[in-house]
Each structure stands twice: as structure tokens, then as C-alpha cells.
Amino acid sequence: MPVARGHLAEPSVIAAEELQTELERQGIAADVHDGYGLALVSVWVDLVVWSDGECYWWRTGWNTERRRTIYAWHPATDPVRAARRVARRYEDLRGTQPLPEWLAGRAS
Template sequence: MLEHRPQSGVLKRIESFGASTMLIQRTAMPSDGKAGLAVLSAHRLQSELSAQHGVPSDLHDGYGLALVSVWVGLVVWCDGERFWWLSGWDERRHRPVYAWHAALDIERAAHRIARRRQTLLSDHPLSPAIVELSSTTLSRE
């Protein structure tokens, strides 16, 4: 359930940089606070990945975070403000390298994550057994 908490209406006018103005739309805050916002953002990402990029995923949540499992080695974490995922390995420092994107820009984040999935798919394609299993399952439907 979403709780809408407007202060001065749905749209707020903000003046900045002299004469230019911007309109900012307020986002409805989930009633369970930041944890709910993480799930809401992750769900929006999951929907965008599926609708615009044909990327299936699973959504999990707990402890104030939400996880979108996209592919082997590609789990996107969300805290409601940003998404982050493993993008590589720093050989010199012996550490993982993470990419991140603001949760407000779902479309661009989904595009970057879909591109990362394509890279991983080319490096680690489906096994022949899984391809055969999925094709026989689809042919029965």
C-alpha cells in the first residue's frame, strides 16, 4: 500500500539558475518507508527489464534491501536510492568492481543491466541441456 504525503501538492515548482524553472514530481513513499521503496524500485526495474529488453528476472527482498536476480553472476541490489551490481574484477587490487545507477532513472539502469547481461551471456551461454529442456517445455505449451 502506498501512502501519499504531499506537502504543497503533487507538483512543486523549484526555481534555480536565475530565470529557468523546473517542475519536480513528488514520489509517493511506501508506508513501510525505505525498505518498501527498495522493493518498489526493484519491481519497477524488473518490469522495465522484462518489457523493454525481454530479460527475465527474480525479485527477492529483506533487511531493507531488494535484489533482482538477472543472470549467473548478475544480481542487482537496491536500497531504494540506487541500484548496484558486480561489473568486473580488479586484478591489481584483488577486489570486485561494482557499477551503480540512480534508482530514479529506471530506464537507463535497465538498459545498462541488460547490456551487462548480454556480455555475461556471450561469456557464459546456456548449456545444451538447458537449451534442449527449455525448447521441449515451450513446444508443449
């Protein structure tokens, strides 16, 4: 089994950590969490990227007519480009959902 950040890891965790690394290169902090064969990359309020090791997917909006969430997805074989797309979503959300005051003091 492959090793990710010093421990044995599922493909989902490896993909999530690759995305995390690419986001860090763009100055975006993110946390990786895993379980049940999936990994999550927590980026910002309303921006969580899921991975099953084959692809990444994240919420991009809401379709009011169909009353359903809209998702974007990207192959996990290309974490660099996926990180660019996630970074664009991150910038959009940062403009509409600033960091809470209580957390802003810790982030600086």
C-alpha cells in the same frame, strides 16, 4: 506505505520491481527477492542487481591488482536507463556464460 504488485512494499522492493518491469520490456526475465531492507533482481549468472530504494548496483568485474570487485551503480529514480545498462551487462555475460543445458530445456 506504497503498494508494489498488490502488497505493501519497502522502497527497495518498489525500485527492484520497476527495474524488473523495464528489463521485461527488453525481453529479459528477472526475479525479485527482498529482505533486510534490500531487494535483489536476479538476472543471469553473475548478474544480480541490488537496490536499497535509492540506487541500484551490480558487479561488473574484478580488479586483480587491488583484489576487489568492481561495481556499477545507477540512481533508482531512473529505472529505464538503469535497465539499459544492466541489459548491456546481461548481453556480455550471455556471450561468455551460456545457459546450462539442464536449464535450457525449461527456458524455451
